Amino acid sequence: MDIVSILAESTRSAFGPIAAIYALAAIGLNLHFGYTGLLNFGQVGFMLVGAYGVGISVAVFDLPLPVGFAVGLLCALVLALLLGIPTLRLRADYLAITTIAAAEVIRLVYRAGFAEPLTGGVYGLQNLADGFRVLNPFDGGERYGVGALSYNGNHMWVLVVTWGLVALMCGLVWMLMHSPWGRVIKGIREDEDAVRSLGKNVFAYKMQILVLGGLIGALAGCMLAVYQASIQPDQFKPQVTFFLWVILLLGGAGRVFGPVLGAMAFWFLMNFTDGLLRGMGSMGWFPFLQGPDYGAIQLAFVGVLLVVLIVFRPQGLIGDRKEMLINVK
Amino acid sequence: MSSEATNSSAGVEADRMAGAEPVPGSGKSDPILVADGVRRSFGGLTAVDVEHLEVQRGTITALIGPNGAGKSTLFNLLTGFDRVDRGTWTFEGVGINGRPGHRVARAGMVRTFQLTKALTRMTVLDNMLLGAQGQVGERMAGAFLRNVWAGQERANTRRALELLERFKLIDKRDEMAGALSGGQRKLLEMARALMTDPSMIMLDEPMAGVNPALVQSLLEHITSLRDEGKTVLFVEHDMDVIMGISDWIVVLAQGRVIAEGRPSDIRSNQQVIDAYLGAQEDDSAEARGSGDD
Structure with a gap:
């Protein structure tokens, strides 16, 4: 077992395109939950409609990539309105129930037989990245980076653009949350009746934040389609949403950089525990484990690490402990 | 409360109430709030059924009644926090x-809550600033125009600090509201409501859970609101408090207005004594301890 190469590989994934994509989606979730207190358990649904917006536009209708992004974002806008209009007037738990169900329904519809002419059914869509790679200033065949932290040209391009979007969205979130608008949003998280009694239209604010966070989630989906160059419906299972929640809580909810640090730490941990377990397995420590068992054991291991984190550092990596400890209501 | 306090307020109340008749549903000379046929039922239970109610401008009006009389429900209905089955009401015409x-709230009728709603994980000053109306920066697009809202923010902060000074919370301005004591939260909630610059302020049990030392100061604040020309309508259990500061008292029982009048009228009203005061004497401790309906 080569611990150094496991560490190097884990670090590489912490800065890689997937970590950036999850960071982006978690920024959206942070707007929902971290700042506003909206329980969105269907963030993956926004990623899905974003990814398929790109996929269907590019692969089926042969439209340029920017149109695909626009379609993906538009779908997310519609989805947010559909979810929000009936549930945002109700108690917070209704949104949670609705979002988790809606995300799963959307996945099942997109993979259904009748949708196959558009979505490719269970096989999904392929060849989605050409429009993106045309713009690639890097050479697809070369590797870029230093030492273990190197990526091929195509991935480097996705990585730069996605981390760029992450930086942009962090800036956006920072500006919004340091404005009177952000103050109303945080007020809603604390007690929406109090905010309503001060003359603020709470429903409109919650709708705005649901749309905004959903759009950012869809953007992450678009980048996922571009990064993989293909999409399948079954990669948008509910576990993606739970990974995003873990990322958010790990990094620190209600902090601008919480989702970013969370995503990096999460993917580092995922790859590190995976490498470690497999390394130990290859040395014959776990004779009772078969190949696929490692995945399950690894997830359990990550789960234990997270439990430890929640117990000893409930505010996440960069949350404010003082703020956490104030009894809510 | 001492009898002098009652008498002194009785001396001026006639003036403020401008000779209103002490009968249920009586007309007032200058009503700020007029409600007609307001009704709300939960299942088979009629919680509120008020035929006619007027609240005189610039007075302190108390809403009293035994537990379950529908005081809080009426409050919620009038302030738009609950839906009526039927009924109309006008505010400032x-x-x-x-x-x-x-x-x-934007129309100028702002309320507080029986269970104080301080926004605990925000600073006291941020709590106050939330009350300010018409902020450009509170619109999503406006949030990006710092230059546009910065001036407004400074003016609002100045006003918020003045109010915090008046409510003796100025030293706490940068602390989380969750770190305040129960009484200080009540003060903050009242100051925050004032930040909206209301013409009428509705206080739902402003004294509940406040230590006796702070009650006097809260009472002074309420009286000073009236003296500034604001109208106060409040729900309260403590009879001493009510008799001491109210210009007018409305008694609810089983959702209906059973009596209205000056403290002296209410004190001698046999119906009220039967419905409320008798019970109040017996289990006042319980009424104070357990919230409301």
């Missing part, structure tokens, strides 16, 4: 029935 809570 404009019909506001059916308006959602935030639009009632």
Whole structure:
């Protein structure tokens, strides 16, 4: 077992395109939950409609990539309105129930037989990245980076653009949350009746934040389609949403950089525990484990690490402990 | 409360109430709030059924009644926090029935809550600034125009600090509201409501859970609101408090207005004594300890 190469590989994934994509989606979730207190358990649904917006536009209708992004974002806008209009007037738990169900329904519809002419059914869509790679200033065949932290040209391009979007969205979130608008949003998280009694239209604010966070989630989906160059419906299972929640809580909810640090730490941990377990397995420590068992054991291991984190550092990596400890209501 | 306090307020109350008749549903000379046929039932239970109610401008009006009389429900209805089955009411001559809570607040009728709603994980100053109306920066697009809202923010902060000074919370301005004591939260909630610059302020049990030392100071604040020309309508259990500061008292029982009048009228009203005061004497401790309906 080569611990150094496991560490190097884990670090590489912490800065890689997937970590950036999850960071982006978690920024959206942070707007929902971290700042506003909206329980969105269907963030993956926004990623899905974003990814398929790109996929269907590019692969089926042969439209340029920017149109695909626009379609993906538009779908997310519609989805947010559909979810929000009936549930945002109700108690917070209704949104949670609705979002988790809606995300799963959307996945099942997109993979259904009748949708196959558009979505490719269970096989999904392929060849989605050409429009993106045309713009690639890097050479697809070369590797870029230093030492273990190197990526091929195509991935480097996705990585730069996605981390760029992450930086942009962090800036956006920072500006919004340091404005009177952000103050109303945080007020809603604390007690929406109090905010309503001060003359603020709470429903409109919650709708705005649901749309905004959903759009950012869809953007992450678009980048996922571009990064993989293909999409399948079954990669948008509910576990993606739970990974995003873990990322958010790990990094620190209600902090601008919480989702970013969370995503990096999460993917580092995922790859590190995976490498470690497999390394130990290859040395014959776990004779009772078969190949696929490692995945399950690894997830359990990550789960234990997270439990430890929640117990000893409930505010996440960069949350404010003082703020956490104030009894809510 | 001492009898002098009662008498002194009795001396001026006649003037403020401008000779209103002490009968249920009596007309007032200058009503700020007029409600007609307001009814709300939960299942088979009629919680509120008020035929006619007027609140005189510039007075302190108390709403009393035994537990379950529908005081808080009436409050919620009038402020748009609950839906009526039927009924209309006007505020400053404009019909506001059916308006959602935030639009009632914008019209100038602001409320507080029985269970204090301090925004605990925000600073005291941020709590206050939330009360300011018409902020450009509170619109999503406006949030990016720091230059546009910065001036407004400074003016609002100045006003917020003045109010915090008046409510003796100035030293706490940068602390989380969750770190305040129960009484200080009540003060903050009242100051925050004032930040909206209301013409009428509705206080739902402002003394509940406040230590006796702070009650006097809260009472002074309420009286000073009236003296500034604001109208106060409040729900309260403590009879001493009510008799001491109210200009007018409305008694609810089983959702209906059973009596109205000056403290002296109410004190001698046999119906009220039967419905409320008798019970109050017996289990006043319980009434104070357990919230409301």
